[in-house]
Amino acid sequence: MFCSTLSNISLALLFFLHLFFANSLYADDDLKAKELTKFQKDSIYISTEVEKAQKLSYSKPDSAEIIIHKMIAYSSKENSDFGKMSGYLTLGIIKFNRQDLEQSKDYFEKALKLAEKLEDESTKADILNGFGSYYLKKNNLDKAIECDPNERGVHLERGRAFYQIGKFDYALRDFEIELSKGLGNHKIYHYLALANFKLGNKKEAKENFKIYKEFEDFLKNSKENSVLEQDKKFNNSFELNVENGEEFCLYG
Numbered sequence: 001m002f003c004s005t006l007s008n009i010s011l012a013l014l015f016f017l018h019l020f021f022a023n024s025l026y027a028d029d030d031l032k033a034k035e036l037t038k039f040q041k042d043s044i045y046i047s048t049e050v051e052k053a054q055k056l057s058y059s060k061p062d063s064a065e066i067i068i069h070k071m072i073a074y075s076s077k078e079n080s081d082f083g084k085m086s087g088y089l090t091l092g093i094i095k096f097n098r099q100d101l102e103q104s105k106d107y108f109e110k111a112l113k114l115a116e117k118l119e120d121e122s123t124k125a126d127i128l129n130g131f132g133s134y135y136l137k138k139n140n141l142d143k144a145i146e147c148d149p150n151e152r153g154v155h156l157e158r159g160r161a162f163y164q165i166g167k168f169d170y171a172l173r174d175f176e177i178e179l180s181k182g183l184g185n186h187k188i189y190h191y192l193a194l195a196n197f198k199l200g201n202k203k204e205a206k207e208n209f210k211i212y213k214e215f216e217d218f219l220k221n222s223k224e225n226s227v228l229e230q231d232k233k234f235n236n237s238f239e240l241n242v243e244n245g246e247e248f249c250l251y252g
Contacts, residue, residue: 046071046083050090057094064094085114085123092130096137105134150181159191168198186215 049071056064068087075083092107108130115124132148135141141158144151159174172195179188189212196205 042075042078042080042083046075046080046086050086053090053094057097061094061098065091068094081114081118082120085111085118085120088114089123089127089130092127096130096133101134101137104130108134152181153178155181156188156191159195163191163195163198168195171195172199186212189215 049067053064053067053071056067068090072084072087072091075081075087088107088111092104092111095101095104095107108127112124112127112131115121115127129148129151132144132151132154135144135147136151136154136157141154141161144154145158148154155174155178159171159178162168162171162174172192175188175191175195179192189208193205193208193212196202196208
């Protein structure tokens with residue numbers, strides 16, 4: 001549902017990593033110039049192949065996978081953990097987008113081991129983002145949050161789950177965390193209103209709902225899709241009637 005938070009490896013990121021490792025190698029006085037040149041060429045090759053695969057990942061995913069498998073084979077031959085890590089992460093993303101979740105998870109695990117070995121925190125963050133999306137797809141919301149607490153929507157979804165089983169205090173906490181991410185999903189005010197209302201916080205509920213409706217009116221006036229239309233997809237979609245303090249099922 002929130003697959004958009006799954007990071008693709010960008011060419012800029014790979015060049016950043018390339019420069020980081022190249023500078024580390026350059027600091028070694030015993031490193032021969034030709035070895036450094038080869039490392040730079042390998043890094044550019046890896047970056048280029050990943051970029052090719054990304055461009056084909058949706059239109060021709062089989063071709064994208066072939067490119068990355070060849071790149072991983074080359075990296076293995078050249079003992080490049082950086083290349084293998086980049087390849088496994090890319091394959092994990094491709095497999096995720098193809099709904100092959102278990103294969104995706106396997107590749108993320110391989111990439112994570114190499115990222116930890118290389119102490120590459122930037123790529124590790126992308127891998128954990130992938131794990132977060134995997135567990136979100138598997139409806140393991142606690143694990144998704146553990147892997148990537150900043151992932152858009154994970155606290156919203158867990159809050160909805162808490163709300164549906166009557167744990168309104170836990171739901172409110174997760175809705176507040178989701179709001180604190182500042183990712184611009186105004187629907188969160190709808191759920192804040194519901195949770196506050198259930199907890200007897202009618203003043204806060206009214207304030208939350210007022211903000212939600214203001215956003216709704218703005219979107220309708222702008223002729224954009226209403227979040228209320230999106231809510232029709234959910235079986236348990238509720239709206240707060242602020243005027244008489246009642247809660248009713250809007251879509252049944």
